[in-house]
Amino acid sequence: MAVSKTGAEVKTAIGLMSGTSMDGIDVALIRSDGATIAERGPFLTVPYSPAFRRRLADGLETAKSIGRRGERPGALGALEEELTRLHAEAVFAYSRQSGIPLESVDLIGFHGQTVLHRPEKGLTVQIGDGKLLASETGLPVIHDMRAADMEAGGEGAPLAPAYHRALAASLDRPGPIVFVNIGGISNITLIGQNDELEAFDTGPGNALIDQWVETKAGIPFDQGGAIASEGQILRRLVDPYLQNDFFSDGSRRSLDRNDFLPPDPASADLEDGARSLARLTAEAIMKSMRSMREAPKTWIVCGGGRCNRMIMSDLSDLAASQNGTVLAAEDVGLNGDAIEAEAWAYLAIRAHYGLPLSWPTTTGCRKPVTGGVLAKPKEA
Numbered sequence: 001m002a003v004s005k006t007g008a009e010v011k012t013a014i015g016l017m018s019g020t021s022m023d024g025i026d027v028a029l030i031r032s033d034g035a036t037i038a039e040r041g042p043f044l045t046v047p048y049s050p051a052f053r054r055r056l057a058d059g060l061e062t063a064k065s066i067g068r069r070g071e072r073p074g075a076l077g078a079l080e081e082e083l084t085r086l087h088a089e090a091v092f093a094y095s096r097q098s099g100i101p102l103e104s105v106d107l108i109g110f111h112g113q114t115v116l117h118r119p120e121k122g123l124t125v126q127i128g129d130g131k132l133l134a135s136e137t138g139l140p141v142i143h144d145m146r147a148a149d150m151e152a153g154g155e156g157a158p159l160a161p162a163y164h165r166a167l168a169a170s171l172d173r174p175g176p177i178v179f180v181n182i183g184g185i186s187n188i189t190l191i192g193q194n195d196e197l198e199a200f201d202t203g204p205g206n207a208l209i210d211q212w213v214e215t216k217a218g219i220p221f222d223q224g225g226a227i228a229s230e231g232q233i234l235r236r237l238v239d240p241y242l243q244n245d246f247f248s249d250g251s252r253r254s255l256d257r258n259d260f261l262p263p264d265p266a267s268a269d270l271e272d273g274a275r276s277l278a279r280l281t282a283e284a285i286m287k288s289m290r291s292m293r294e295a296p297k298t299w300i301v302c303g304g305g306r307c308n309r310m311i312m313s314d315l316s317d318l319a320a321s322q323n324g325t326v327l328a329a330e331d332v333g334l335n336g337d338a339i340e341a342e343a344w345a346y347l348a349i350r351a352h353y354g355l356p357l358s359w360p361t362t363t364g365c366r367k368p369v370t371g372g373v374l375a376k377p378k379e380a
């Protein structure tokens with residue numbers, strides 16, 4: 001039995017993330033005592049079929065009518081069951097492909113799929129049946145990690161900051177360090193010189209770009225930013241988004257996928273739209289950063305948006321004006337696709353030890369709060 005410097009036993013957890021891009025299930029593994037990272041395991045992504053992605057998109061529409069987090073109107077209950085079974089299959093595929101036996105795993109950290117996030121109403125809904133996943137995999141599952149934070153007055157997101165801080169501690173880079181996750185929505189975590197955290201969502205990530213290129217050209221995303229690289233920035237597209245109250249009133253720190261909607265398809269050609277929306281992602285990050293107490297020296301970008309070279313070059317130029325250096329996660333030895341799934345594994349271990357998952361400066365909760373609901377597999 002491995003015991004860490006803090007005296008707590010090192011646990012092995014698999015993390016499962018289905019993010020706002022709704023492109024598939026990310027699977028990762030972490031060994032930790034809930035504080036330091038002892039090991040990061042291999043990573044697997046299991047893409048959803050186009051048909052399942054469409055059902056998830058329909059599920060987001062259906063979920064708009066939810067008033068309490070347990071409600072599952074229409075086909076949402078059936079979707080939840082199928083999503084959970086796909087997660088169980090992803091766990092088995094991960095074990096098979098990595099050669100890691102499930103008997104060596106202590107816990108699963110299960111995010112599920114966010115179908116509605118209305119923090120102003122104290123409502124966040126992730127579909128994903130923890131009990132079913134526990135019985136399918138035979139492993140204890142920690143799920144519903146956003147709920148306790150909301151009950152403590154937080155917005156239920158972002159929760160990855162605890163893990164970003166643990167990663168920052170393992171890197172030999174000048175601080176302050178900021179982690180920038182560019183998924184469907186973008187979010188950041190600043191780790192200050194004294195290890196204090198400041199975190200929030202910053203606006204659209206790739207979701208608007210994905211919707212734009214899908215509508216205009218029938219393709220799911222702008223690979224490498226190739227389409228954007230052929231276009232011009234249209235301020236008439238970018239600026240109205242930056243006028244959104246989210247950036248000025250400071251009352252919200254987290255976003256729903258539907259808080260920002262794509263431009264009218266007739267408003268620009270394919271390339272100019274993609275270029276303008278890539279610019280928007282970078283400018284929204286910078287605009288949100290202005291409220292930070294310290295200017296970061298090292299920027300580490302994770303999530304699929306780091307593969308869009310136009311987002312990365314815009315962000316690099318904007319950060320350079322404040323003496324910041326922008327790096328992709330891979331430049332510092334991390335896997336930029338794996339970080340959110342790793343975070344859910346790490347958070348499961350923290351939840352197991354009753355350690356905080358969120359703080360007033362990350363989600364707006366009243367005091368540091370742990371979370372997660374444990375679902376145990378039935379005794380054989």
Ligand SMILES: Nc1ncnc2c1ncn2[C@@H]1O[C@H](COP(=O)(O)OP(=O)(O)OP(=O)(O)O)[C@@H](O)[C@H]1O
Pocket residue numbers: 018019020021022023181182183184185186205206207209210221222223224225302303304305307308340
């Ligand atoms: N090679 C690539 N080039 C450009 N963009 C890419 C590439 N690969 C992925 N992306 C973008 O990244 C998105 C997926 O990112 P990611 O998996 O980080 O999001 P997510 O985890 O679903 O979202 P969130 O972090 O908001 O929950 C895709 O929808 C696509 O827009």
Ligand SMILES: CC(=O)N[C@H]1[C@@H]2OC[C@@H](O2)[C@@H](O)[C@@H]1O[C@H](C)C(=O)O
Pocket residue numbers: 019020114117124156157158159160161183184185186187201254255340
């Ligand atoms: C409610 C919800 O699912 N929020 C997600 C979403 O995707 C990115 C951003 O918005 C972030 O706030 C969060 O996910 C990450 C993993 C988090 O909680 O840190």
